[in-house]
Amino acid sequence: xxxxxxxxxxEVCPMTFVRTRLALDRLRPGQLLLVLLRxxxxxxxxxxxxxxxxxQVVEQTTGEDGVTRLLLRRG
Numbered sequence: 185x186x187x188x189x190x191x192x193x194x195e196v197c198p199m200t201f202v203r204t205r206l207a208l209d210r211l212r213p214g215q216l217l218l219v220l221l222r223x224x225x226x227x228x229x230x231x232x233x234x235x236x237x238x239x240q241v242v243e244q245t246t247g248e249d250g251v252t253r254l255l256l257r258r259g
Contacts, residue, residue: 186218193222200226219254
């Protein structure tokens with residue numbers, strides 16, 4: 185169960201990670217953020233950048249509707 189959910193399906197890079205980072209900054213270490221995103225570039229960049237900043241990708245799945253559900257644990 186995520187501590188917070190962020191829907192950035194209508195955003196484009198680089199705002200996708202800017203909004204994700206702001207949401208992660210509001211969480212305590214160990215808390216979970218569920219990010220809903222869409223598009224090849226955000227799906228590639230958001231998990232990669234989050235990992236580079238010390239956060240953990242817990243799960244990443246893409247539904248038939250094209251929305252990727254990315255579960256991140258704040259580092």
